[in-house]
Amino acid sequence: MSQYLTSFAGGLLIGLSAILYLILTGRIAGISGIVGRLAEGANAALNGAFVIGLLLGPLVYHLAFGAWPAVTISASLPVIILAGLLVGIGSRMGSGCTSGHGVLGLARFSPRSMVAVATFLITGIVTVTLMRGSL
Amino acid sequence: MTTSFRPVLAALGCGTLFGFGLSLSGMLDPARVQGFLDLFGAWDPSLIFVLGGAVLVAIAGMVLVRRMAHPVLADQFQIPTNRRIDRPLVLGSALFGIGWGLGGFCPGPAISALPLGFGAGLLFVVAMVAGMVVHDRILAGRVS
Numbered sequence: 001m002s003q004y005l006t007s008f009a010g011g012l013l014i015g016l017s018a019i020l021y022l023i024l025t026g027r028i029a030g031i032s033g034i035v036g037r038l039a040e041g042a043n044a045a046l047n048g049a050f051v052i053g054l055l056l057g058p059l060v061y062h063l064a065f066g067a068w069p070a071v072t073i074s075a076s077l078p079v080i081i082l083a084g085l086l087v088g089i090g091s092r093m094g095s096g097c098t099s100g101h102g103v104l105g106l107a108r109f110s111p112r113s114m115v116a117v118a119t120f121l122i123t124g125i126v127t128v129t130l131m132r133g134s135l
Numbered sequence: 136m137t138t139s140f141r142p143v144l145a146a147l148g149c150g151t152l153f154g155f156g157l158s159l160s161g162m163l164d165p166a167r168v169q170g171f172l173d174l175f176g177a178w179d180p181s182l183i184f185v186l187g188g189a190v191l192v193a194i195a196g197m198v199l200v201r202r203m204a205h206p207v208l209a210d211q212f213q214i215p216t217n218r219r220i221d222r223p224l225v226l227g228s229a230l231f232g233i234g235w236g237l238g239g240f241c242p243g244p245a246i247s248a249l250p251l252g253f254g255a256g257l258l259f260v261v262a263m264v265a266g267m268v269v270h271d272r273i274l275a276g277r278v279s
Contacts, residue, residue: 010160011189015196017152018193018196022200026206028214029149049147053148057154058251072167074239079238083259084234085262085265086237086266087259093278103189111218119228123229128172129174
């Protein structure tokens with residue numbers, strides 16, 4: 001399968017998961033919210049179960065396709081730590097990340113999510129452009 | 136089976152589907168994500184289809200959600216109603232994007248990549264959770 005097709009199929013399943021979670025539990029499947037609340041021990045059973053599911057996902061992928069999904073990390077360890085801190089602080093401060101704002105927020109036509117997605121796409125593009133000297 | 140058990144089972148199932156979708160989509164790979172963000176360089180547009188596919192399904196699903204009086208396993212929907220574009224939203228999203236570009240990971244893929252056993256991936260998640268706790272305990276409410 002081409003990368004475009006697998007990316008689209010993966011996206012459809014991510015959207016399906018998010019909407020099923022909303023229909024069943026009434027909650028937004030925002031991963032930064034789920035992980036942040038779990039870290040504070042809030043609603044631990046529900047948030048913990050979702051996180052365990054996230055960990056099982058690639059194992060199911062391995063069962064289905066006999067291979068692991070590709071993961072290529074090129075950043076140095078100090079950069080990884082800085083990146084993690086910024087993603088953690090930024091996603092909580094901005095009330096969401098690629099899932100909460102990016103998937104369900106855009107699907108709800110939420111103005112806050114549209115601003116959030118535009119903002120993190122722009123700063124993400126600027127960061128990679130500067131890092132790689134692409135311009 | 137108690138009533139509180141079924142939402143937990145739903146969370147487990149939805150989380151697994153989410154993690155499988157991430158694995159299939161290519162989002163788990165920081166190199167692919169950085170290629171997607173490298174708009175002016177060796178741009179890899181394929182991840183647009185992840186967002187496009189996910190939002191398409193979610194838009195269709197929202198039509199159904201709006202017709203439901205309450206969720207299947209809960210009393211009410213917990214959907215954000217805030218419409219204010221404020222400083223924490225913009226500043227937080229800007230910081231998030233810088234971290235996303237630097238590492239190529241956002242929260243979901245970083246968690247899902249953990250079982251693959253990359254030390255750098257684990258380090259990212261530890262730093263991310265530390266960042267979340269630092270925000271929620273110290274920074275929350277100070278940026279306005």
